[in-house]
Every structure is written in structure tokens, then in C-alpha cells.
Amino acid sequence: MESAGSGTSRSLPLRKPCLVLTVGLVLAAVAGCSSGSSSDASNGWNSGGSSTATAAASGAGNDLQTDYQNTVKAVLPSVVQITAGESLGSGIVYDKTGDIVTNAHVIGSGRSFKVTLADSSATLDATLVYSYPTSDLAVIKLTNPPSDIRPAVFADTSKVEVGQIVLAMGNPLGLESSVTQGIVSAVGRTVSEPATADSPGVTIPNMVQTSAAINPGNSGGALVNLADQVVGINTLAATSGTDSGAQAPGIGFAIPASAVVSLADQMIKDGKVTNSGRAALGITSRTVLTSGGDTETGAGVVSVTSGGPAAKGGIQAGDVITKLGGTTIVSSNELSEVLAGLQPGLQVQVTYLRDGATRTANVTLGTLAAS
Numbered sequence: 001m002e003s004a005g006s007g008t009s010r011s012l013p014l015r016k017p018c019l020v021l022t023v024g025l026v027l028a029a030v031a032g033c034s035s036g037s038s039s040d041a042s043n044g045w046n047s048g049g050s051s052t053a054t055a056a057a058s059g060a061g062n063d064l065q066t067d068y069q070n071t072v073k074a075v076l077p078s079v080v081q082i083t084a085g086e087s088l089g090s091g092i093v094y095d096k097t098g099d100i101v102t103n104a105h106v107i108g109s110g111r112s113f114k115v116t117l118a119d120s121s122a123t124l125d126a127t128l129v130y131s132y133p134t135s136d137l138a139v140i141k142l143t144n145p146p147s148d149i150r151p152a153v154f155a156d157t158s159k160v161e162v163g164q165i166v167l168a169m170g171n172p173l174g175l176e177s178s179v180t181q182g183i184v185s186a187v188g189r190t191v192s193e194p195a196t197a198d199s200p201g202v203t204i205p206n207m208v209q210t211s212a213a214i215n216p217g218n219s220g221g222a223l224v225n226l227a228d229q230v231v232g233i234n235t236l237a238a239t240s241g242t243d244s245g246a247q248a249p250g251i252g253f254a255i256p257a258s259a260v261v262s263l264a265d266q267m268i269k270d271g272k273v274t275n276s277g278r279a280a281l282g283i284t285s286r287t288v289l290t291s292g293g294d295t296e297t298g299a300g301v302v303s304v305t306s307g308g309p310a311a312k313g314g315i316q317a318g319d320v321i322t323k324l325g326g327t328t329i330v331s332s333n334e335l336s337e338v339l340a341g342l343q344p345g346l347q348v349q350v351t352y353l354r355d356g357a358t359r360t361a362n363v364t365l366g367t368l369a370a371s
Contacts, residue, residue, distance in 0.1 A: 067226045071167060072179055074228040076118050078152035079221055081171045082106055082140070083114040083123070090170035090221030091115070091140070092152050092230060094264055098145030100126065101264050102220030103235055103255075104133040105196070113140055117149070118177045130267040134202055134276065134368065136193065136235060137260060139267045152222060155229035157258035160187055160208060168212035168234050168252070170221025182212030182250065184231070190340045191253050192333055193236060203333070205278070205340035207253045208232040214252035223254040232256050279342040280368040281315075281350070282308020287331040288320050298322045298353065299335040313361035315352060322358075323351035339365070 078093040082102055089106030093099075100115065107113060107128065114123040124142050131138040142149075164184045172178050186209040195201030210223060214237045223232040232254025239248055259277075266273050282305035288298045298320040304311045315321075321329050325348045329335050342348070344367040351360050 068167065068181065071224060071226050071228050072169075075152060075167075075222060075224045075230070076169055076177055076179065077150045079118055079169045079177065081116040081176055082126075082220065083116075084108055084110040088171065088174055088217055089219045090217065090234070092220070092222050092233065093149055094139070095151050095268075096145070096149060098126075098142030098149060099129065099264070099268055100140050100142065101233065101260055102138055102140065103233065104131045104136045104138040105193075106220045107131060107138050107140065115140075115142060116176070117146070130272055132263060132267065132273045134273075135204060135255070135259065135263055135278075136202060137233070137255065137263050137267075139264055152230045153228060154257040154261050155225060155227070155231045157187075157206075157208075157231065157256040160184055160225070160231050160256070162186060164231075165226055166210055166212055166231060167224045167226075168210065168214055168218060168221065168254075169224060170214075170218035170234055172213075172215035172217040174217055178218075180213040182210050185209040185211050185251070187256075189253060190337050191236070192337060203336040203340045204235070204255060206256050206259065207235070208256055210252050210254060211250040212252060213249070214254075230257055230260075233260055276368045277344070278368040279339050279344050279346065279365040280308075281310045281335075281339065281363065282366055283310045283315070285321070285332040285335060287333065296330040299329050299332045301352075309363045309366040310350070310361075313350060313363040315350065315361055315363070316354070318354070319359075320353040321350060322353060324348055339368075344368075 080091045080093060080100060082089050082091045084107045087106065087108060089102060091100040091102035094101045111128045113126045115126045116123050126140045126142050129139040129141050162184050166182060166184055168180045170178065189207040189209050190203060190205045191207050192203045193201055208223060208231060212223065214234045218234045221234045222230045223234055225231050234252065234254050236253050238251035262277065263273055266275065284302045285299040286302055287296050288300040289295060290297055301315060301317050301319045301321065303317055304315060321335060323329055324335065324338050327338050329338065342365060344365055347362055347364045349360055350363050351358065
């Protein structure tokens with residue numbers, strides 16, 4: 001695949017720079033739309049009031065354009081391009097010592113990388129600090145960071161609201177330092193990534209949904225508000241769910257800044273994640289199907305962690321979990337999604353099948369294994 005830069009062109013094999021989430025979309029066609037009416041036209045562009053309104057709108061538009069440009073100037077220098085073997089993605093400068101946060105699926109199993117800063121064509125060497133695929137986050141560190149390196153500022157995710165204007169910054173399709181714009185479409189999304197060679201197909205809670213375009217190569221880049229703050233790390237885009245697997249326009253997801261900061265601080269300080277902050281039952285599971293193999297019926301327990309929450313509640317390998325709290329569970333993936341929305345220490349009732357009989361257990365949730 002070719003990528004075009006300023007005055008240069010090059011070919012970069014994009015092996016796994018961005019994940020896509022397959023969803024089912026319903027498309028509705030709207031016919032017979034019209035704009036305005038004859039009475040509207042009589043009071044339109046030729047009236048003095050309309051001219052004043054147009055001028056005011058133009059001024060507001062110029063102010064917004066200036067806000068966009070100022071945010072790009074402030075934040076884009078903190079967004080880098082990461083080359084990991086044959087994979088190309090993005091990252092965000094985290095601190096003055098050269099730590100960079102990105103997606104775990106961007107770096108894969110690599111331990112050394114090439115990093116290109118937004119204002120430079122020269123590449124810098126970087127090495128792995130820690131990768132945490134469970135939350136699809138990783139930190140790498142520049143071997144010799146420049147003295148003028150510019151860390152990004154991360155937002156308080158609790159203050160991110162639907163409708164806020166955001167810009168997605170990164171290197172889509174190898175096009176360095178690209179910017180797209182949109183809004184925050186939703187917050188608090190729990191999203192399950194597809195399993196790939198570089199991602200185990202994990203479930204991530206509290207993601208920020210955005211209409212800003214996220215394309216291959218944007219993964220690990222910054223989703224930014226107009227206060228020049230990173231509200232999330234661009235991670236994956238949705239696809240239509242059709243046989244073509246075409247990307248669904250305007251549906252992308254970013255890991256929230258609060259999770260990024262919490263986990264990155266642990267990786268940098270301790271060289272690992274010491275507290276994931278996520279609930280767990282202490283089991284491994286798989287989806288159980290009906291005898292015909294066409295209907296999901298529950299999350300089958302494959303193994304139980306000794307001394308873990310499920311074990312303490314009497315749950316055993318071979319049991320099939322059908323309900324967690326008040327939520328019906330029909331698959332292993334659904335169990336993961338429900339757990340992602342709960343907190344460690346919460347007591348929940350687990351309903352399960354054993355030898356065809358329905359049983360229940362009160363279980364105090366533990367913490368998802370950190371490493």
C-alpha cells in the first residue's frame with residue numbers, strides 16, 4: 001500500500017494498524033426531502049435581517065475554524081508514528097522522558113520500534129516498557145528523546161459529554177499527521193474487539209464513541225477536544241457486518257483518557273500493570289451452543305482459578321453460567337461485557353447449570369488479572 005507525504009511517496013505494508021468492530025447496521029432511506037418553502041424564500045437572502053444573520057454565522061464559523069487550527073497546532077506535535085515490524089500505527093507522547101502510549105495491537109509482540117515525531121522526518125529508536133493486551137494499551141520509550149519533546153495533556157474523562165467536538169489525530173493509511181473531525185457520539189460504551197494475531201479479542205469498558213473518522217493507522221493516536229486535551233486513544237472502527245466488511249462511516253471508538261492515565265502510570269512506575277481496576281470471576285470460559293450448534297445458550301466454565309471468586313462460590317469447571325446478577329448470559333463474550341461494567345468487590349448472584357440442574361451462588365467479584 002502506498003502512502004503520500006509532503007513531496008515524497010513510499011510504500012508501507014500495513015499489517016495490523018487498526019482494529020475493526022463488526023456490527024449490524026440498519027440503513028434507512030429518506031425520500032422527498034425539501035428545504036424551506038416559498039414563504040421562506042420571500043424572507044430569505046435578500047432581506048437585511050438575513051444578511052445580518054449570515055454575517056454573524058460567518059463570524060462564528062471563523063471562530064470555530066480558529067479553534068480547530070489552534071488545537072491542531074497545540075496537540076499534533078505530541079502525536080507520533082510508530083513502525084513495529086510490518087505494522088504501522090500511532091502513539092501519543094506521554095511525558096518529557098520519552099514515554100509514549102499506544103494500543104497493544106499496534107506494537108504486537110515487538111520489543112523495539114521506530115518512532116517518527118510529527119515535526120520530523122527522522123526516525124527515533126524506542127523499546128517496550130510494557131504491553132497490556134487485556135485493555136489494548138502499551139507504553140514504549142524513546143531511547144534518546146529530544147529535549148523539546150512535547151507531552152500531551154489528558155482530559156478528565158468524566159467531563160466528556162455527548163455532542164462535544166473532537167478531532168482524531170494520527171497516521172491513517174500511512175498519511176502522516178492527519179486530522180479528522182467529528183463529535184462525541186456516546187460515552188460508556190463496552191466494546192469487544194475481534195480476535196486477531198495481534199489482539200486476543202478483549203472487551204474494553206467505558207469507551208468513547210465518535211463520529212470522527214478512524215482508519216487503519218489511526219490506532220494509538222489521539223482523540224482530542226477543543227481545550228487541547230486528549231479524551232481518548234483511537235482504537236477501532238466499526239464495520240457494517242456485511243460480507244464486504246466495509247467500514248461503517250462515523251462509528252469509531254477510543255479508550256478513555258482516565259483508563260489510559262491509570263494504566264500508563266502503573267506501567268511506567270512498576271514496569272507492569274499492578275491493578276487493572278476491572279472485575280473478574282476468576283474463570284476461563286467458552287460459549288456453549290445447543291446440540292444443533294446454531295444457538296448460544298451460556299458461558300461454559302473451562303477452568304476455575306484456585307481460591308478465586310468463582311471457586312469460593314462453589315462454581316466448577318463444566319458448569320454453564322446463564323445469568324450474572326439480573327442479566328441473562330448466552331455467550332462467553334456477553335459474560336465478559338457484563339463483567340466489564342461491574343466493579344471489583346461487588347457481590348453478585350451467579351446462576352448456572354450443572355448436570356441439567358439450575359443452581360445459584362453469591363460471588364464477590366475479584367480483580368481481573370493484571371499480567
